[in-house]
Amino acid sequence: MNGNVEVVVIGGGYGGVTAANSLARRDGVSVTVVNPRPDFVERIRLHQLVTGSDDAVEGFERVMGKNVRLVVDTATRIDAAERQVSLAGGGTVSYDYLVYAVGSGAADPGVPGAAEFAHSVSDLEGAERLRSALDATPASAPVTVVGAGPTGLETAAELAEAGRKVTLVCGKVLGPSLHARVRRPVARRLAKLGVTVHEGPGTKVAEVTADGVRLDDGRELPSAVTIWTAGFHIPDLAARSGLRTDAEGRLVTDTTLTSVDDERIVAAGDAGVMPDHPFRLSCQAATQLGPAAAATILRRIAGKKAAPVRMFFAGQCLSLGRKGGVTQFSYPNDKVNALSISGRTGAGVKEIACVFTLNKLVSGARKASSRASHGDSTDRPDAPQPEHGTTPSSTRPAA
Template identity: 65%
Template sequence: MAENIEVVVVGGGYAGVMAANRITQRGDVTVTVVNPRASFVERVRLHQLVAGSDDAVVEYPEVLAEGVRLVVDSVVRIDAGRRRLDLASGGTVSYDYLVYAVGSGSAVSGVPGAAEFARPIATFEEAERLRGVLYDTPASAPVTVVGAGPLGIEVAAELAEEGRAVTLVCGGELGPYLHARGRRSVDRRMAELGVTVLDGPGSRATAVTRDAVRLDDGREVPSAVTIWTAGFGVPDLAARSGLSTDAMGRLLTDETLTSVDDMRIVAAGDSAAPSDLPLRMSCQAAMPLGARAADTVLSRIAGEEPSTLNQTFAGQCISLGRQAGIFQFAHRYDVAVGFHIGGRPGAKLKEFVCKGIVRHLSGEANKPGSYRLHKVSGGPRRRQLLDTERTDATVEPVA
């Protein structure tokens, strides 16, 4: 009788669930997902959770393949030598192959007062706490959102649509990823909603107090509730476990997503740094990376050479309240182009994408191996960037 192979996935988000589902293609593999929550969190809907228009949760039976074991716990250490995970509960889980998909969360900010007075929103628990704070805050009280990436824009728009007085502190450009045309579209929508947008020079937050946000040009923005969306960080599990990471703490891998330290460990999603050239943190990257990580594990089990990463992007979609949105199209190597879909059609397209994410995960759960988007070519751009980095690294510094 053939020996059963144990594959453990750390993290039950977009990348982890996709990887777990896909690995069930083999009948001689047992798949376990270790995740601190008993339900799947739709992180793309956390701004809706804060505003009360969605609970941002899907139960795992809807997206996780039947037969995948779910362990609700947190991993405190990866013992790569023993191929074992130490859990917060005191238990352990052994593995033959490990998929590291711990995702991302709020970044630690060095801005004075931010840790004490600002409210992060990158995780389900943070969003729930913020919702409670807003519930207890008068609707007329000023709300300040710091950070003008997709999450900051979405939170500001969602709350303004509810009638709250919102200021968006950009710290630079509104929607840095967006093309200038798309940025103007978002700016118009913010004006319609009554959001005060503070962008350009002097708009960086330098301090947060109980009732204000101070900017580097000396302005002070009144704020009863300050919401911090400026950047993401990753859990330090890999570093704590003695594995090689990049400067942010993402697990360093080769182009097959295999750890540079251990061929039995494969990474996916926001916590992966392939060739120290990580992809943009996003659901759009996470699911294909999860599928790629699964294919690498399956290739290793079969004794075959895994395929390398070749990711493609479509753009970026941002909701602007329930009545409007924007889909910013991009080159397949993730640089915005001049075309976007905005307004009500943009909102419908955003919602279609959000529902499509769950459909992709459910589809892979019901028919493992059916997901194919990770095999769509991203073109030669990544290879060119890698070649450039290697060339630069071999150049001797001038004395």
């Protein structure tokens, strides 16, 4: 491929940002990130936003290279034949290669009343609405968290430590992604914080109302604020664009993260799936998949064969309030084992993981920006600020 190569990244989460920074380090590659928000969201801290211990937001100027162009808009369609992305604001952006990194959000509970009365903590807007609802509710009012995965556990503990009266409805088992032995310190910590836990048969939610939750065994739980954390939803952009997806709506790729429909489209993060090599939706996966997606594109630009992605997992870190936590270790293939760290040390490990992840993004931005400082006038650190709304079509360089 001759001349400058235009790469568009749809999504400014962990996968999208790490991909953009890796690509922006290469001469002859121009990177545009399309994201609906003007700031980067630290999704792994959204449960802290709810109680006010963190705002879960960083400026893109800190985590993304200065030579990366940011367009604040929402992608509505991918035209693979024309290599063009349509935007909600009415404009389009053209690409030579596309990184599909739209992430995931709250799943539709499919339970009567849940969409109307339950809050979500899976994205910034949902977490902000939840915080407002809690601020308007007396501290003594009952709060119910539905779902006992990592998000549910962290949210329930954070609220209980802040003095809220919390009930956790598991549906089945407490901490289904944890080893059975590691669930014990989690249960002890929740009990210490005063969280009432409902797990086992009969604990699926059958209905959510304005002032309560009804379980499928008929029990009625009073709830002034209900928080739904069970399940994830993948945006349907790929499906609407005619690209092959799985039953959950994730873009189907090969082991190089390349769409099975188009070698110019590469996935990063939650929104892609390698059917024969599935991975857990997580920040830990996204920060590996972003650079891997960039590597696939850069190898193709260089006329080389893309290499299969190799994933490595160390475990899961859970904060259970600011003073407690659990680190669940795993084998490199993400299968959990019985090893764990709990208590204040576990909380410290989780905080280190959060800080390390952010610092990794900041480091990637500096490396990308170092190319900008030696580039032409369009790549200088004082380049134009992020664009909002519509973006005019650009002329795609010849392949």
